[in-house]
Amino acid sequence: GAVVSQHPSRVICKSGTSVKIECRSLDFQATTMFWYRQFPKQSLMLMATSNEGSKATYEQGVEKDKFLINHASLTLSTLTVTSAHPEDSSFYICSASLGNTIYFGEGSWLTVV
């Protein structure tokens, strides 16, 4: 149980375009999901907390107009990287909260060319 799935696992997009990443909790409902960014050989950096039915809470330094988060249902949160630039290339990971424990998706590699 407690499976979280991300899609796509890898995406390449052109600079200036937008790309959407989905995070789904497959076998449980999650009122809270989290989005992270991870650079090579570094830890996970929390970008935002996604709350079902309300606005996401962004961490300091994260542009909310660039990283749009929508949590429209108890099993789905989406992260849209708008007007992507090469510096947005990274590994993006989501997690979903079940009780006091969080479970991670497989991660999504974004490459902006």
Place this chain on the structure above:
Amino acid sequence: GQQLNQSPQSMFIQEGEDVSMNCTSSSIFNTWLWYKQDPGEGPVLLIALYKAGELTSNGRLTAQFGITRKDSFLNISASIPSDVGIYFCAGQNATSGTYKYIFGTGTRLKVLA
């Protein structure tokens, strides 16, 4: 964002040896989680700790929730090659009023056969 102090940063050990790593925080936590991350994948939950002093095992892995609620330890006994990866601790701040988790800086483990 805020991070926990995790040590050691990296370890090279011989197969069969025991491994120990820890995380410390200046804040009190009410939950500690330990994860393992393989390259290019999302972190996988190993052990969850919910009470100060709690000692929990998962196969060859044992983790403890420090009595001061400011630290946690993870031990791996009789290491094997597939233990290779990055281990992260995560703590939920008791005073934050949110479900947000803070992550350790990671311990890179390499096991020499």
